[in-house]
Amino acid sequence: MRLTTRGEHVYETYWLPLQNSLSNDELEQLMWLQLVLDGDDRVRRQDLYTAQQKRFEKSGTGEAEIEAYIRELHRRSAHFRRLLHPEEETDPAIRAALRRLDAWQAAVTYPALMLLFDRRERGELDSPETARAMTYIESFLVRRMICRVPTNNLNRIFQAVPGQLPLDVPVTEGLHRLLSSENRFWPDDADLRDKIRTAPFYQYGRWQQRKLVLQRLEESYGHPEPVDFAAAQLTVEHVMPQSPGDEWLRVLGEEAADDETAEELHARFQHTLGNLTLTAVNSELSNHPFERKQDLLHGSHLEMNRRIAATERWGVREILARADELADRAIALWPAPLRGVGRAERSRDWQLAHQVLAALPHGTWTSYGDLAAFLGSGAQAVGNHLANTPGVANAYRVLTSEGKVSDGFRWAAPQDAGSDDVRARLAADGIRFTATGAADPAQRLTADDLAALLAGTDDDRADGEDTAQAGTAEAPGEETRAERFFRQLAADDSPETVEAVRALFAHWEGLGGWIGHGAGHVTTSAYLMLGEVGGPGRGIWPMTLYPGAGRGGTAEVVFQYLAARKPFTDRALRAELLSRLNALDGVDIPEGKLELRPNIRLSLLEKDSNRELLTETLTWFRDRWEDRGTS
Structure with missing residues (x-):
C-alpha cells in the first residue's frame, strides 16, 4: 500500500x-x-x-x-x-x-x-x-x-x-574468536576429553544429536566402504547393557574398588560415550553376555563395532580405553576454542549437582553413587563437595546406597543444620524408614531419575513418542511393530503376562483408544493412545509399555509428560491417578515420583484383581480427558 x-x-x-x-x-x-x-x-x-x-x-x-x-x-x-x-x-x-x-x-x-x-x-x-x-x-x-x-x-x-562479530579480522577468524569468548562456554580439549570419559552422554541432548555424534565418529575412521547412514536403520546401543546380567556384574565386580559395588560401577559407566555404539540389531544384542555381542558386532559394517568385537573382554578398562580413542577423534573432528580465554567449566559441574538436588521432589532421596553417576563424577568427590559447600539445598537427602546417613556426614555450615537430627529432617521431608532404619528404597531416585528431573520429556524413551504409529508393517512382508512388541514381550515374560497385556490392549481399544508403537531404540514400545490415530501430537497417553530385555516387561506411567497436558496439568488429577495405581497389589509408587516416570511390572497383571483395577483406572483416565473441555 x-x-x-x-x-x-x-x-x-x-x-x-x-x-x-x-x-x-x-x-x-x-x-x-x-x-x-x-x-x-x-x-x-x-x-x-x-x-x-x-x-x-x-x-x-x-x-x-x-x-x-x-x-x-x-x-x-x-x-x-x-x-x-x-x-x-x-x-x-x-x-x-x-x-x-x-x-x-x-x-x-x-x-x-x-x-x-x-x-x-x-x-x-x-x-x-x-x-x-x-x-x-x-x-x-x-x-x-x-x-x-x-x-x-x-x-x-x-x-x-x-x-558482535569483530571487524578487525576476517569473518571466519572473527567467528572463531567470538564463540571462544569466556562467557560463551565453548569447552576446550581437556574438558571434552574428561567428559567423554566420565559424563553420562546418553542422558543429555536429543536422541538425534547423540546419534549424529556417533555417526561422525564412525565416519572419521574413513572406512573404504562407508555406511549409507541415510538408509541404515541405526540406533544407539549400550555395549555393557542397561540391565546387566550376573556375568556382566561379575566382570564389573573384579574391577570395583573396596568402597564401590559392581552395581555402582555399572551406573557410573553405562551411559558414557565409551560404552555406546550404533547398530541395527539392538533387540538381538539386548543384555546378552559380551561373547554373544562380539559375534553380532563382528559382522557389522561399522568400523567402531568391529573394533569393539576385537576386544577380549568388556569392562571399565575397555570402556575408558575406547573413550580415549573417541576423544582423540572428537578433538580432531570438532575444532577447539581459541586459547587464552580461561576456563570457567569446572564449577558448572557442581552447579548441575546443586540444581538437581534443589529439584528433588518431596518424599524422595538419592545416593552418593546415583548423584555421582548423574554428574559423571565419583561418589567420594560428591561426598567431599557436599560436606564442604554451605547452602546446597537438600544435601542431607543424599545417603549411602543402603539408605543410611553416611558415617562421614556433617553439616557444611551451622545455618544448614537447623535441627542436627538428620533423620528428623528426612522424616519431615516425607522419607519413610524400614525396620532396619534405612530410607525406603522405593523413594530412592536413581541416576536416570535425576536426569529425568532436569531433562523434562527430552529423554531417549521419549524418542518413540514423536513417531508412534499404529502397529502396521514398515514395509511389505516385514514384521509389524505390534508383532515385534509381542515377540519381544513373549521372549521375556510368561504366556499369562502376554495374554494379560493383549486383554489390556483390547480393553483400551474398546474405550475408543488405539495402540501406538514406537520405532524403539533398544526395544519396541507400545503407547496407550487417545485422540486421532496417527501420532501422539494429536492426543495423549497415560502409560508406555516396554518389553523387559531380560528383566520383565514394564508399564511406564508418564506423570512427567502428563504434567504439561490438560487436564492433567492439575496436580490433584495426577495424584488421583497415582492413588488408583497404588491400589494394585504389588504397586507402591511414592508421591515423590509424581514428577517422574515410574514403572509397574507387567507380570502384576496376571492377577485378575489387578487387571480389573487397572482397566477401571484407564476408564477413569479416558473420562477425565474427554471431559477436559467442559470442566
Missing part, C-alpha cells in the same frame, strides 16, 4: 517469488532474521509485527527504502532456502555441514549462518572459508552438548553474532 508508483513491479519481481518459495511461517522467520542481521539483536520472534511497524513508521521511510527492503529480503531468501533445503547448496562441503546442522535441529544458529552466506555472496568469504566457519559452529554445539553445557542461552549467543 505504501508503494503507490512501483507496487506492481515490486510485487511481481520480488514479493510473489518470495511467497512462492517460502511458506508463510518461513517468510515470517526470514523477516525476523532480516531484523537481526540489520542489528536488532534483541528482537523476539513474537514481537516481529511491532518491530516491523516501528521500522516503517520512522520519518523519511519512502518508496525507495521500502523497495530496497523487499529487494534485500528477496536476495536473502535464497540463503534461507539453503538452510531449509541443504540439497540446494552446490558446494559439497557446505552442503554436508548444512545437513549435519539440520539433523542437529540447529535453527538457533540461523543468524550466524545467514551472515556467512551473505558475506560469501558479497565476496568476503570463499566456499572453503565458509565451510570452515561452519565447523566452528558445529563444534560449538557438539562440544557443549557432550560437556552438558545448558542450552538456554544459545538463542542469545547466535542472535548476537551479527552485531
Whole structure:
C-alpha cells in the first residue's frame, strides 16, 4: 500500500517469488532474521509485527527504502532456502555441514549462518572459508552438548553474532574468536576429553544429536566402504547393557574398588560415550553376555563395532580405553576454542549437582553413587563437595546406597543444620524408614531419575513418542511393530503376562483408544493412545509399555509428560491417578515420583484383581480427558 508508483513491479519481481518459495511461517522467520542481521539483536520472534511497524513508521521511510527492503529480503531468501533445503547448496562441503546442522535441529544458529552466506555472496568469504566457519559452529554445539553445557542461552549467543562479530579480522577468524569468548562456554580439549570419559552422554541432548555424534565418529575412521547412514536403520546401543546380567556384574565386580559395588560401577559407566555404539540389531544384542555381542558386532559394517568385537573382554578398562580413542577423534573432528580465554567449566559441574538436588521432589532421596553417576563424577568427590559447600539445598537427602546417613556426614555450615537430627529432617521431608532404619528404597531416585528431573520429556524413551504409529508393517512382508512388541514381550515374560497385556490392549481399544508403537531404540514400545490415530501430537497417553530385555516387561506411567497436558496439568488429577495405581497389589509408587516416570511390572497383571483395577483406572483416565473441555 505504501508503494503507490512501483507496487506492481515490486510485487511481481520480488514479493510473489518470495511467497512462492517460502511458506508463510518461513517468510515470517526470514523477516525476523532480516531484523537481526540489520542489528536488532534483541528482537523476539513474537514481537516481529511491532518491530516491523516501528521500522516503517520512522520519518523519511519512502518508496525507495521500502523497495530496497523487499529487494534485500528477496536476495536473502535464497540463503534461507539453503538452510531449509541443504540439497540446494552446490558446494559439497557446505552442503554436508548444512545437513549435519539440520539433523542437529540447529535453527538457533540461523543468524550466524545467514551472515556467512551473505558475506560469501558479497565476496568476503570463499566456499572453503565458509565451510570452515561452519565447523566452528558445529563444534560449538557438539562440544557443549557432550560437556552438558545448558542450552538456554544459545538463542542469545547466535542472535548476537551479527552485531558482535569483530571487524578487525576476517569473518571466519572473527567467528572463531567470538564463540571462544569466556562467557560463551565453548569447552576446550581437556574438558571434552574428561567428559567423554566420565559424563553420562546418553542422558543429555536429543536422541538425534547423540546419534549424529556417533555417526561422525564412525565416519572419521574413513572406512573404504562407508555406511549409507541415510538408509541404515541405526540406533544407539549400550555395549555393557542397561540391565546387566550376573556375568556382566561379575566382570564389573573384579574391577570395583573396596568402597564401590559392581552395581555402582555399572551406573557410573553405562551411559558414557565409551560404552555406546550404533547398530541395527539392538533387540538381538539386548543384555546378552559380551561373547554373544562380539559375534553380532563382528559382522557389522561399522568400523567402531568391529573394533569393539576385537576386544577380549568388556569392562571399565575397555570402556575408558575406547573413550580415549573417541576423544582423540572428537578433538580432531570438532575444532577447539581459541586459547587464552580461561576456563570457567569446572564449577558448572557442581552447579548441575546443586540444581538437581534443589529439584528433588518431596518424599524422595538419592545416593552418593546415583548423584555421582548423574554428574559423571565419583561418589567420594560428591561426598567431599557436599560436606564442604554451605547452602546446597537438600544435601542431607543424599545417603549411602543402603539408605543410611553416611558415617562421614556433617553439616557444611551451622545455618544448614537447623535441627542436627538428620533423620528428623528426612522424616519431615516425607522419607519413610524400614525396620532396619534405612530410607525406603522405593523413594530412592536413581541416576536416570535425576536426569529425568532436569531433562523434562527430552529423554531417549521419549524418542518413540514423536513417531508412534499404529502397529502396521514398515514395509511389505516385514514384521509389524505390534508383532515385534509381542515377540519381544513373549521372549521375556510368561504366556499369562502376554495374554494379560493383549486383554489390556483390547480393553483400551474398546474405550475408543488405539495402540501406538514406537520405532524403539533398544526395544519396541507400545503407547496407550487417545485422540486421532496417527501420532501422539494429536492426543495423549497415560502409560508406555516396554518389553523387559531380560528383566520383565514394564508399564511406564508418564506423570512427567502428563504434567504439561490438560487436564492433567492439575496436580490433584495426577495424584488421583497415582492413588488408583497404588491400589494394585504389588504397586507402591511414592508421591515423590509424581514428577517422574515410574514403572509397574507387567507380570502384576496376571492377577485378575489387578487387571480389573487397572482397566477401571484407564476408564477413569479416558473420562477425565474427554471431559477436559467442559470442566
